[in-house]
Amino acid sequence: MILEKKKAFNDFALSKGLRSTRQRDVILDVFLSTHQHISVEELYLKIKSSNTGIGHATVYRTLKLFAESGLAREILLHDGQTRYEHVIAGEHHDHLVCTKCNSIVEFEDETIEKLQKEIAARHGFLIKSHKMEIYGYCAVCKQL
Amino acid sequence: MILEKKKAFNDFALSKGLRSTRQRDVILDVFLSTHQHISVEELYLKIKSSNTGIGHATVYRTLKLFAESGLAREILLHDGQTRYEHVIAGEHHDHLVCTKCNSIVEFEDETIEKLQKEIAARHGFLIKSHKMEIYGYCAVCKQL
DNA sequence: CTGTAAACTGAAATTGAATATCAAGAGCAT
DNA sequence: ATGCTCTTGATATTCAATTTCAGTTTACAG
Numbered sequence: 001m002i003l004e005k006k007k008a009f010n011d012f013a014l015s016k017g018l019r020s021t022r023q024r025d026v027i028l029d030v031f032l033s034t035h036q037h038i039s040v041e042e043l044y045l046k047i048k049s050s051n052t053g054i055g056h057a058t059v060y061r062t063l064k065l066f067a068e069s070g071l072a073r074e075i076l077l078h079d080g081q082t083r084y085e086h087v088i089a090g091e092h093h094d095h096l097v098c099t100k101c102n103s104i105v106e107f108e109d110e111t112i113e114k115l116q117k118e119i120a121a122r123h124g125f126l127i128k129s130h131k132m133e134i135y136g137y138c139a140v141c142k143q144l
Numbered sequence: 145m146i147l148e149k150k151k152a153f154n155d156f157a158l159s160k161g162l163r164s165t166r167q168r169d170v171i172l173d174v175f176l177s178t179h180q181h182i183s184v185e186e187l188y189l190k191i192k193s194s195n196t197g198i199g200h201a202t203v204y205r206t207l208k209l210f211a212e213s214g215l216a217r218e219i220l221l222h223d224g225q226t227r228y229e230h231v232i233a234g235e236h237h238d239h240l241v242c243t244k245c246n247s248i249v250e251f252e253d254e255t256i257e258k259l260q261k262e263i264a265a266r267h268g269f270l271i272k273s274h275k276m277e278i279y280g281y282c283a284v285c286k287q288l
Numbered sequence: 289c290t291g292t293a294a295a296c297t298g299a300a301a302t303t304g305a306a307t308a309t310c311a312a313g314a315g316c317a318t
Numbered sequence: 319a320t321g322c323t324c325t326t327g328a329t330a331t332t333c334a335a336t337t338t339c340a341g342t343t344t345a346c347a348g
Contacts, residue, residue: 074222076220076222078218078220096263096264096267096269098269099272105267107267109259109263111255111259112256112259112260115253115256116276116278119240119251119253119278120240120280123240123249123251123282123283124283124286125240125242125249125280125281125282125283125286126280126281126286127278127279127280128279128280128281129278129279129280130276130277130278130279131275131276131277131279132274132275132277133274133275134260134263134264134269134271134273134274135271135272135273135275136264136269136270136271136272136273137269137270137272138268138269139267139268142268142269142270
């Protein structure tokens with residue numbers, strides 16, 4: 001699974017004439033080892049802590065590449081930090097975002113997906129992707 | 145309709161102990177006169193062009209107030225500019241966004257709303273708002 | 289193996305949106 | 319009007335993200 005993703009990114013790199021570098025390997029490894037929704041800063045700190053001496057700009061640049069390659073997806077919350085999540089082929093999940101603690105719970109709902117298709121069909125619309133985010137307070141924060 | 149919105153904002157202001165000022169009136173007028181998804185900068189320029197001498201900071205502050213009052217909603221696209229859209233009372237619409245011509249069709253679906261509530265309940269989550277965007281090609285563009 | 293052209297990196301500078309500061313000004317109750 | 323508090327706006331500041339650019343590394347042809 002991780003190997004597949006590495007291969008997928010290598011293929012992308014090849015097709016774009018990009019070169020294979022130590023930095024990209026490290027960043028890809030760290031990204032793949034993380035869980036959902038990591039911010040660039042978090043990833044940068046994770047990498048920094050392993051003393052690989054990779055710069056800020058490179059992390060930003062490389063994550064943009066991951067997004068472009070289809071490996072990752074940019075997500076924008078309302079805290080001014082861009083986050084990246086893993087794109088899992090053939091799977092789509094949506095988000096419950098807590099606006100107090102910024103935690104994110106993922107969910108998937110077949111029926112909603114089906115309704116989306118119906119709505120799109122009704123408008124002659126061809127779906128490429130979609131995004132659904134529910135904002136509010138998570139189970140913990142709503143009690144505070 | 146516009147008058148109702150003004151009244152709604154005044155009520156909100158009153159309940160929060162906010163004062164009625166020339167600047168807020170102007171910004172509200174301009175905001176209400178715009179169509180969907182205006183960025184703060186665009187709104188600021190619109191206001192500036194009418195020589196009312198309202199500052200940058202005030203526009204930002206006031207739009208945040210509008211959002212807080214329920215009059216407007218913050219939306220984040222991927223261009224680093226925060227935009228605001230109109231919130232229409234008792235209506236929630238989602239978006240079909242055409243990635244070719246950038247047209248936006250709005251829709252509403254009761255069943256999806258209901259499913260969202262169920263999912264939230266299942267996670268002990270308290271919904272404050274939500275956002276759903278379906279990306280793809282509109283009826284016109286998909287034929288090109 | 290080289291040599292070389294092009295891509296890559298990273299420290300530092302820069303950009304740009306958004307917010308904070310704070311003195312001057314304005315709304316509002318009495 | 320008086321006084322209290324909210325509001326404003328020029329400016330400074332913050333902070334994520336991008337650009338710059340000189341030095342480095344990669345890929346590849348010869």
